Amino acid sequence: MDVFKTHVGEGKALMINEENFYLATRERKPYVVDSGGVKSFYAVCPECDNPIQLIGLLRRQQDSLPHRPYGRHIGHDVPGVAVYDEDAYLSCPFSDPGYWRTDGKRKPSNPTGQALYRIMRDRFDRVEYAWRESSGLLLGIKSLRRALTVWRNDKGWLNYGSTYHNLPQMLFFGLPQETLYGQCVSKDSPLASRLAAADGIFLEPSGFSDSYLRIKTSRFVDVGFVLGARKARVVNDRLTETFLLGVNVEGKPLGSDLVVHTDPVWFSRILNMPDWHENHRLSAMAADVLG
Known part of the structure; x- marks a missing residue:
């Protein structure tokens, strides 16, 4: 490493x-x-x-x-x-990147699990920012609350697959399809290009940021995303981990899946920035869900 x-x-x-x-x-x-x-x-x-x-x-x-x-x-x-x-x-992905533990979880007293819980509870706005940067998706607070509630109920911090660098992605990993209607997407992201070219999907000004567009659809068109296919690799002692983000329109894939990357050093820096401008709305929501 x-x-x-x-x-x-x-x-x-x-x-x-x-x-x-x-x-x-x-x-x-x-x-x-x-x-x-x-x-x-x-x-x-x-x-x-x-x-x-x-x-x-x-x-x-x-x-x-x-x-x-x-x-x-x-x-x-x-x-x-x-x-x-x-x-x-x-x-640990540094010991065997291809190993995915399916049996058992961390003990409740495990210090890593406890630390992951504190990060999600106390610095959720940073987790959300990292998710947004990696995926291009700016999700509404209702969607974020749903995902965080499932993470709480499933005790996601005890999952051996959850680590200090992939919390933003593991929050959505394996969840049922989440709607994209009304969500926002970074206008410069590959996801925006994919959506803009699809029939029945429209990207409109978000109304609060020139960097994001709001996703709208023709009447009754169902569009959503899923995140899966976690894969970790260590190349020249550097850990890289990817997930596949799939977009479904009317239950059918919209092109090939997009690759969502993690960046351990960057995310660690974000988590530990002393001059971070807190998003109090997200922090309050996480405190309410996680206690």
Whole structure:
């Protein structure tokens, strides 16, 4: 992996390099362990909250990828950094991107699950912004409330497939079709182009932003979207995860599915921006649904 964080739970994902590690840890214990004159560097996996070791952080270390340090899971606790959780490790996309756990869920006491719940409850407006940026869809508050209510009832934070970087997409993953009528779409998005070319669908000014158009249809035309086909890949230690967004008109697919991408580092930065301008309406709704 090419990212790390310094503690279990909510935390900013940082690119692995010597400067970031120094600034985040000051190279103090327990992140640095000196054993017989050999230093080992430890941190936390931003996806599964397990301990990781940073390899090749210093140029003189030999066990590293050429010119680039990386992180790898270790199968034991690192006191003061993180406790090893084998279930979380097996479900982590950095350990096996193709593994999709279908049995069991995180325990209610699991710190990752608790952190995901807090993020969805306390920073839902940031989750919604990330969804909007990745999909091009600006959904009304009724649709968002429905999705969040299902997430609450299904205890989505305990799903091993939900991680710190894909919460915006997992909110809609596998849900029944949601109507697009009256919703807004980014005018520059591939989705807008797809809808504009369809018979019986019209895009009109949204009335509140020049960046978005409102989706309208001819009478009785049913148009909606679904999100599925989650796929994670790790290429050159960088995690990428995609979902397929399908648009259905009168129950039939409107062309091929569109690809929705995640961006772990970008979303982590959004979640941890200190000068974020809060959307109080969305925050109040999330607090009402999640308590």
